Amino acid sequence: MTAEDTQRLPDLGRLRLLVKLQRLGTMAAVAESTGYGTSAVSKHLSVLEQEIGVRLLRPVGRRVRLTPAGERLVEHAVAILASVEEARAELTGGAEPAGRVRLASFSTAVEPVVLPALSRLRERYPRVEAEVQEHEPEQSVHLLRSGGIDLAVVYDYSLVPRAVPRELSARQFREEPLYLAVPAGHPGAGRPVELAGLPDLAATGWIANSRGTDDDELVRRVCAIAGFMPRIAHRVDSAHLVNSLVGAGLGVALLAESGIGRSRTDVVFRPLEPLAGTRRGFLLTRAGQWSWPPIAAMVDCLTSGSRLPRPDGPGSPAAPR
Known part of the structure; x- marks a missing residue:
């Protein structure tokens, strides 16, 4: 790799800002969550556009929205940042997971699955905060794709398998x-x-x-x-x-x-x-996010004591379509 190639690589910190903008929705929210000023966030994202060479943001009134190229870059950025975190944890032994996980679950899984998992989360990972929302699987999939949540508990029936969008990843953990x-x-x-x-x-x-x-x-x-x-x-x-x-x-x-x-x-x-047939429980998140420490902590707590010995298995939802 030449020095010129290195200069063209996007900065990881700016990629994180873009991911946060996609999740939080506004420059002000990104600034509040990072400690940067709003103008600094805007400047960093402008530099990221120059590094990538395409428009990533478009003005909508007094706000900005991601362009299709920006949304696509977020998908890549999530996988890149997750890989970096996974490598860092592997090499250094990792630190205690910390952060917020926005979790959606269908109603009949809240008491038997989610509530015990939240108790385990509080005991095992006290620095991870979970925000729980109740949604049916279709709405949870929509929220995952739009960045409104980080992790979802969904179900399908073995007679009616659920197709998983290409940008999402599923793990079965109950039957x-x-x-x-x-x-x-x-x-x-x-x-x-x-x-x-x-x-x-x-x-x-x-x-x-x-x-x-x-x-x-x-x-x-x-x-x-x-x-x-x-x-x-x-x-x-x-x-x-x-x-x-x-x-x-x-x-x-x-x-x-x-x-x-x-x-x-x-x-x-x-x-x-x-x-x-049976009803099958799945965890869904965006592809590449399983290794993000707060999500990994939440998954650990959700799958503890589940009816399946492994979260992955041959009875997974239908292939993406």
Whole structure:
């Protein structure tokens, strides 16, 4: 590498400022988080544009937004900075992780998965702060791609695998069996469900999720295997409300193990045979960010005691498309 080539390499500090701008949204927020003045941040990013040789920012009113080239550079910068941090940690033994992780999770994973992980985080990594938001997987994917969050707990069904956008990376860490929730007085309520017996529920209303399409599709595919088209009668967000609707005799539902109301006496949860598949839990982040110390700390706490021995495995979501 010649001296001229070295001079053309972008400065890592300026790359960090660009990544922060993409995450935080404004020059003022970047300045506040770094201790620089706003004018200094602007100057550094202007120099970065000169180093790269393309426009990275465009004015929008009194603010700036990243151009497509700027967004693309952020993707590369995240991977570059993560590699640098990983190499530094490997060579020096690393320091205690510190920083903030913005974590999104779907509702039924918050209590059984996220809350215990936050307790472990407080004990193991006291300098890492977690900000938790509740979102369905589709919204979490959107927020990851736009820089609104750093890490997401999402799910899919083995019968309805989720495609992962190319700029994101997934790790599976949980797998749960599925149950058919029926009213306590329903015929056959005390027996496991065989798909051959599902057509008896063809005239029954089914309950699905109002904020995502995966639950509808799961119900349709399970019922299609059994040979009939289901009628979706209700769509609600809360697993508690799903249980209540079933208990009131207003429908039946497919629920993962973490969504069943164990203390209820008005609902019976019948195990489904393996052909119905499972619900799988995944962690999602932007490609190249797994080794960022705060995310690595959060992942460690989320995967401790999970149902799978490894976070990676053959049952991963569908390939990017």
